[in-house]
Amino acid sequence: MTDYEQFIFDLKGFIVIDSVLSQEETDAVRDHLAALAQDPESLPERHRAPMAGPAEFLIDHPRVLGILHKLIAPQTDRLRLESIFVSSRGDGDTNDPWRPHGGGTNLDPSLSYRFHNGRINAGMTRVVWELNEVVEGKGGTCLVPGSHKANLTSAQSKSWPDEADDPDSGVWETYGCPPGSLVVFSEGVRHTGAAWTHPGNRRAAILMAYNHSSVRFHEPKPCMNSDVIGGLSPERQEFFKDVWVLGNARKK
Numbered sequence: 001m002t003d004y005e006q007f008i009f010d011l012k013g014f015i016v017i018d019s020v021l022s023q024e025e026t027d028a029v030r031d032h033l034a035a036l037a038q039d040p041e042s043l044p045e046r047h048r049a050p051m052a053g054p055a056e057f058l059i060d061h062p063r064v065l066g067i068l069h070k071l072i073a074p075q076t077d078r079l080r081l082e083s084i085f086v087s088s089r090g091d092g093d094t095n096d097p098w099r100p101h102g103g104g105t106n107l108d109p110s111l112s113y114r115f116h117n118g119r120i121n122a123g124m125t126r127v128v129w130e131l132n133e134v135v136e137g138k139g140g141t142c143l144v145p146g147s148h149k150a151n152l153t154s155a156q157s158k159s160w161p162d163e164a165d166d167p168d169s170g171v172w173e174t175y176g177c178p179p180g181s182l183v184v185f186s187e188g189v190r191h192t193g194a195a196w197t198h199p200g201n202r203r204a205a206i207l208m209a210y211n212h213s214s215v216r217f218h219e220p221k222p223c224m225n226s227d228v229i230g231g232l233s234p235e236r237q238e239f240f241k242d243v244w245v246l247g248n249a250r251k252k
């Protein structure tokens with residue numbers, strides 16, 4: 001993560017990095033999600049999760065690890081992948097995803113964002129892999145830049161002004177990006193999904209939540225089961241360890 005990317009992340013609470021995946025990688029992950037959604041029985045049990053099989057490489061993708069080392073902890077063994085879901089939306093879907101959450105200074109370790117001793121200390125950090133093109137204003141995640149540091153309100157006290165949550169309030173920002181791009185945001189930033197309004201081009205995104213290994217926000221998803229986790233490489237299995245830092249076998 002470059003110094004400039006850190007500057008932007010600290011300023012806004014999120015960054016968008018275009019075209020991190022090659023076309024082949026993007027296609028392989030998209031095909032895996034399609035098989036998982038349409039015909040999961042066609043996949044071996046250990047591949048029946050968004051981050052398994054041909055998508056396993058996303059767990060510790062070097063671009064993501066470099067970012068998480070700057071945002072959460074410099075050591076890989078202090079990182080956990082605690083939740084994961086797929087966002088698949090199309091033009092005309094009736095389910096309105098506009099549900100703003102987060103925002104404001106927060107003492108909950110998962111939702112907090114602090115800068116201390118010259119480094120960012122973000123809690124839960126969302127990594128979004130956008131597998132199809134996102135056209136700005138047509139359905140990418142919407143975020144309120146800087147809201148992870150807002151002082152006069154907090155999500156914890158549920159005092160965020162309704163006025164600001166209006167999509168036309170002027171405080172929201174979103175993005176456009178090519179397939180295979182990466183969006184990273186602090187879960188402390190106020191954010192929401194948005195209706196997808198791009199005919200002929202569905203949203204296909206994997207959203208992974210990473211956290212410091214000493215805390216956990218989400219209940220584990222059913223897809224994070226022993227068949228799936230046991231099918232990952234030993235290094236990647238470590239991202240799904242229990243909530244602790246100091247093990248019985250102390251590391252040197």
Ligand SMILES: O=C(O)CCC(=O)C(=O)O
Nearest residue numbers: 087126140141192193207
């Ligand atoms: O882009 C979206 O679908 C929203 C994601 C979201 O709300 C979250 O990660 O908490």
